[in-house]
Amino acid sequence: MGFLADFFSGMGANLALGFSQAVTLDNLFYCFVGVLLGTAIGVLPGLGPIATIALLLPITFKLDPVSALIMLSGIYYGAQYGGSTTAILINLPGETSSVVTAIDGHQMAKKGKAGLALFTSAVGSFFAGTVATFLIVGFAPLLASAALKFSPADYFSLMVMGFVAAVVLAQGSLVKAMAMIVLGLLISMVGPSESGAPRFTFDNPEFFDGFDFVALSMGIFGIGEIIRNLEDDTKREAIKSKFFDLIPTKAELKEMIPPILRGTTVGSVLGILPGGGAILGAFAAYSLEKRLSKTPQDFGKGKLAGVAAPESANNAGAQVSFIPMLTLGIPSNPVMALMLGALIIHRIVPGPTLVTDRPELFWGVVSSMWIGNFMLLVLNLPLIGMWVKFLTIPYRLLFPGIVTICCIGVYSVSNNPFDVHTMAACGVIGYVLFKLECEPAPLLLGFVIGRLMEQYFTRAMQLSFGDATVFVREPISASLLAVSAIALVLVLLPAIRKKREEAFAE
Amino acid sequence: MxxxxxxxxxxxxxxxxxxxxxxxxxxxxxxxxxxxxxxxxxxxxxxxxxxxxxxxxxxxxxxxxxxxxxxxxxxxxxxxxxxxxxxxxxxxxxxxxxxxxxxxxxxxxxxxxxxxxxxxxxxxTKGEALTAVPWRGLIIITGMTVFFGATIKGLGFIPAIVVTAFVSCLATRQWNMVSAVSTAAILAIFSWAIFIWGLGLPIALCGTWLRTLLISLGVAGESIPFCY
Incomplete structure (x- = not known):
């Protein structure tokens, strides 16, 4: 009991510190602007959360780290919510996790229940976000103190496990996803090596610093997306119905509560897994609801539970995936990779010592997550009408703006024209990858982790005097590798492989 | 293809x-x-x-x-x-x-x-064939990104944005002159308001080439507003 009391009082003190950081007028304002901009950009068709965050990243550069992070998490939640709105209203999911929302959400919208779907999504997300915040408060410090005991070999194996999870949970071909990770790792090797000697620069001075992370992600997800969207030169129609039937009836409220609870649980549990995060949670929550329902045949035809569960799971998972990123410094999905990149730009290196060294930062961010979620709820319910107007902007007016803002954004990172050219090249690469059905997200993951992974590898080798068996001799590392190996073998088994393909095909 | x-x-x-x-x-x-x-x-x-x-x-x-x-x-x-x-x-x-x-x-x-x-x-294995590539969009969008990088220092913020935005509009076949011109103008003002006025990014509004040109033409003296 004493342990529990300590646990909760510690939690309270931490939260108090966090809220004292986040609840300043400045930070509330930045959080508000972040949520507003994130939703505004995220709701635009063809812009998923990754592109939205990449696009808005430069506006946080001038802020101090705490405010910047708070604004970023605001942008993140806004972008997520905006993505769901687009999925529901025009059946154009901006990312994989809102694919599930689109199935029933769009059908609801077609039946004139768009307002109800959006309300459910907002409330479900808020509830899930609240629960996930408490999970972070409870578990992040525990994980961080455990991670302090990690040796370089353990870290290396942890990253391997993250990659395996990302590969297993990615859509499409396994080999291609693995190749993309390795490609990302290799691209991150360009630039100065640890000893300072240039690598893979081919005597080109522009390559001496390596490639800029923002340029890479904006190229692949911003410019590449535009080229991809230009393939389809037809017009998209938004739903034109009344949106003011926002407030649900009592029966509808009753109907949405259990799926929200179940979705939050599923999402939180699966969200901790590296590589999975939001995506897997949304899929799992949806199929769970379908299985539990008395009328499974109604799913896919505009069932309320089919929106409530995946949206809650999605948001819980997305938020819980902050835990490994903040405490271990290992992003579990591309969005977290982007957030990690943003942190590093602000000279914050996430890791187990972040909680103890910079408590104001860590707890500030955690509490601002909740504030961001709350603001989302307050902001979006009244403003749904406005977001819908955003949806009706035709793409031909939209993409010149995206190109321009991408250019300015990337240039502003370090006033270096070469970054803009990197972005152009990555745009073409992103489009080619899309054409060849290679997921670009694992590439980004590899690129962000590459240098860190090399460092841990080198250090592990030096500490063990070149004994490569260190990875299987140390217990933590060995168990992590074993888990990854089992996961890989399971996925490669023909029976499960077939099931996985079915799951993603749904 | x-x-x-x-x-x-x-x-x-x-x-x-x-x-x-x-x-x-x-x-x-x-x-x-x-x-x-x-x-x-x-x-x-x-x-x-x-x-x-x-x-x-x-x-x-x-x-x-x-x-x-x-x-x-x-x-x-x-x-x-x-x-x-x-x-x-x-x-x-x-x-x-x-x-x-x-x-x-x-x-x-x-x-x-x-x-x-x-x-x-x-x-x-058997797989689908490759679908058509939107060459027009690909070339214009990539080209304008390269153009922006190449001219942002020389032409400066406003001219680089106006050209980039205007030509980008041509990437789709559904473009028309009125919307392209207005998109370029709106984007120039909007970007200036956010990035220069709001965020105070240190980017010259008109760049070194233009400055040299204006001075050598005798249009302006050594100190032109917004040219640095």
């Missing part, structure tokens, strides 16, 4: 494609050890001529059953070649003290295995 799976794959054409990928790396390597273009260009020309001849005779790569995987494999092989070329000069170190080449070499080995696996997959 669209390939029909009627003809069987010509093994020779596949080999030519793989050699092409390898040659990409080899050229990179030879350049890095300062072999002159006078030697390299004939080499490339000879390869292209041979490839053209074989592709024409064998109907190209049309018979590849899973083109998406096949081309992924070929492209990744070319990437392997380039990284291998960059790796040659780097010290490998020992396993107890890994040098700068050690970790990349491991990655390269993995990528090579994956590329081969994907390439073979492309020849053995």
């Amino acid at each position: 669209a390939s029909t799976i009627s003809k069987p794959t010509s093994p020779l054409a596949v080999i030519v494609a793989v050699i092409g990928a390898a040659l990409f790396g080899i050229v990179f390597y030879l350049r890095s050890i300062e072999v002159s273009w006078y030697v390299l260009l004939p080499l490339i020309a000879a390869y292209l001529a041979a490839a053209f001849f074989i592709f024409r005779r064998d109907g190209g790569l049309g018979g590849v059953s899973n083109p998406k995987d096949f081309y992924t494999g070929v492209l990744l092989l070319a990437v392997c070649g380039v990284f291998a070329a960059g790796l040659v000069e780097l010290p490998l170190g020992r396993i107890a003290r890994p040098g700068p080449a050690f970790f990349p070499l491991m990655l390269l080995g993995l990528l090579f295995i994956f590329s081969i696996a994907i390439l073979i997959n492309g020849l053995r």
Whole structure:
């Protein structure tokens, strides 16, 4: 009991510190602007959360780290919510996790229940976000103190496990996803090596610093997306119905509560897994609801539970995936990779010592997550009408703006024209990858982790005097590798492989 | 672009494609050890001529059953070649003290295995054909991004944005003059308001080339507002 009391009082003190950081007028304002901009950009068709965050990243550069992070998490939640709105209203999911929302959400919208779907999504997300915040408060410090005991070999194996999870949970071909990770790792090797000697620069001075992370992600997800969207030169129609039937009836409220609870649980549990995060949670929550329902045949035809569960799971998972990123410094999905990149730009290196060294930062961010979620709820319910107007902007007016803002954004990172050219090249690469059905997200993951992974590898080798068996001799590392190996073998088994393909095909 | 799976794959054409990928790396390597273009260009020309001849005779790569995987494999092989070329000069170190080449070499080995696996997959499994590429959009969007990078210092913020935004509008066939002009104007004002006025980014509104031009034309004196 004493342990529990300590646990909760510690939690309270931490939260108090966090809220004292986040609840300043400045930070509330930045959080508000972040949520507003994130939703505004995220709701635009063809812009998923990754592109939205990449696009808005430069506006946080001038802020101090705490405010910047708070604004970023605001942008993140806004972008997520905006993505769901687009999925529901025009059946154009901006990312994989809102694919599930689109199935029933769009059908609801077609039946004139768009307002109800959006309300459910907002409330479900808020509830899930609240629960996930408490999970972070409870578990992040525990994980961080455990991670302090990690040796370089353990870290290396942890990253391997993250990659395996990302590969297993990615859509499409396994080999291609693995190749993309390795490609990302290799691209991150360009630039100065640890000893300072240039690598893979081919005597080109522009390559001496390596490639800029923002340029890479904006190229692949911003410019590449535009080229991809230009393939389809037809017009998209938004739903034109009344949106003011926002407030649900009592029966509808009753109907949405259990799926929200179940979705939050599923999402939180699966969200901790590296590589999975939001995506897997949304899929799992949806199929769970379908299985539990008395009328499974109604799913896919505009069932309320089919929106409530995946949206809650999605948001819980997305938020819980902050835990490994903040405490271990290992992003579990591309969005977290982007957030990690943003942190590093602000000279914050996430890791187990972040909680103890910079408590104001860590707890500030955690509490601002909740504030961001709350603001989302307050902001979006009244403003749904406005977001819908955003949806009706035709793409031909939209993409010149995206190109321009991408250019300015990337240039502003370090006033270096070469970054803009990197972005152009990555745009073409992103489009080619899309054409060849290679997921670009694992590439980004590899690129962000590459240098860190090399460092841990080198250090592990030096500490063990070149004994490569260190990875299987140390217990933590060995168990992590074993888990990854089992996961890989399971996925490669023909029976499960077939099931996985079915799951993603749904 | 669209390939029909009627003809069987010509093994020779596949080999030519793989050699092409390898040659990409080899050229990179030879350049890095300062072999002159006078030697390299004939080499490339000879390869292209041979490839053209074989592709024409064998109907190209049309018979590849899973083109998406096949081309992924070929492209990744070319990437392997380039990284291998960059790796040659780097010290490998020992396993107890890994040098700068050690970790990349491991990655390269993995990528090579994956590329081969994907390439073979492309020849053995059935897949969809590639769909058409929006060349107009691809060229204009990429071109304008390059243009922005190349002129932001010389022309400055406003002119670079106006041109980039205006020409970008032409990337779709549904464009019209009125909306393109207004998009460019709105974007210029909007970007100025957010990035220069709001965020205070240190980017010159009109760049060095324009400044020099205006001064030499005698239009303006040494200090032009917003030109620095």
